[in-house]
Amino acid sequence: MRYALLLPDNRYLAACYEATGSGILITDKAEDACTYVTLEKALAVAQAVAPNMSQVPCVVEVNH
Known part of the structure; x- marks a missing residue:
């Protein structure tokens, strides 16, 4: 089992590896x-x- 971060508008957080930004x-x-x-x-x-x-x-459970 793994966990992901979900926003109230049903979108997920992912990492972005650009040189600028958050x-x-x-x-x-x-x-x-x-x-x-x-x-x-x-x-x-x-x-x-x-x-x-x-x-x-x-935090939500994900199965992937």
Whole structure:
């Protein structure tokens, strides 16, 4: 089981490796989302990115 971060508008957080920007990408596809092995890590990331987002992400289980 893995965990992803989901925004209230049903979009997921993914990593963006561009030289500029926040490093956060928003995607409609669950398969493109960053995933975490532990619930604790997913919660820590959600807490870390929340100040930079206009929405607070929630942690959801994913099966991919």
